[in-house]
Amino acid sequence: MQSFAIKLLGLGVLAASLVSAANFSFQGALTRDDEVQLFTFSVGSTSTVTLRSLSYAGGVNSAGTTIARGGFDPILALFNGSGASINQNDDGNSLVPADPVTGQNFDVFLQSSLTAGSYTVSVMQFDNFANGPNLSNGFLNTGNPTFTSFFGCSNGRFCDVTASNRTAAWAFDILGVDTATTPQPPGGVPEPATVSMMIAGLGLIALFGKRRYASANR
DSSP states (O other), X not given: OHHHHHHHHHHHHHHHHHHHTEEEEEEEEOSSTTOOEEEEEEESSSEEEEEEEOTTTOEEOTTSOEEXXXXXXXXXXXXXXXXXXXXXXXXXXXXXOOOTTXXXXXXXXXXXXXXXXXXXXXXXXXXXXXXXXXXXXXXXXXXXXXXXXXXXXXXXXXXXXXXXXXXXXXXXXXXXXXXXXXOSTTOOOOOHHHHHHHHHHHHHHHHHHXXXXXXXXX
16 A cells, blocks of 8 residues: 555656646737736746737637737736736747738747746736836826827727737737636636646546556455
């Protein structure tokens, strides 16, 4: 039985390893230019975490879903568990594809080595930057629900700096973390493919353990 317990412990470590390497894909839409979409995520040990959007130029997210181009020009801000600002990102430049209509590389891409803990990342429309140095300091264009009309597109909101009409859609991946959620409306949920793959992997581990236990007790 001791040997079996050790094997189960090893399977538990493997399960934890599978969870810690999880990728999460989210989709949703803003309702106003000044709306901010928040996400929280955690890592159990020092990890390289990648934050990226796909909605401006389109692409395929980590769940394998094809994302249409045409969403607004996103920016992001990253905060630690205490709400202190760590970094902001405007454009991913050569790390993200160019939109086939505007030719701009406006999707966000931020890769960071983060120590164990909980974090918050906000996704906003350019140029609604976080005021910093803390999340509680708010955002530059809060209270101005059509601030992108300044850029001159005919829709009067969700305009980019090229004066192109964009949509309210966002698509966001959080890669290489233990957990990730979106706690604030309008919010999305992890795409089923990501969650089901994790559950299926843990289920196989549990099934293997049950079979070994039954064999050992015959």
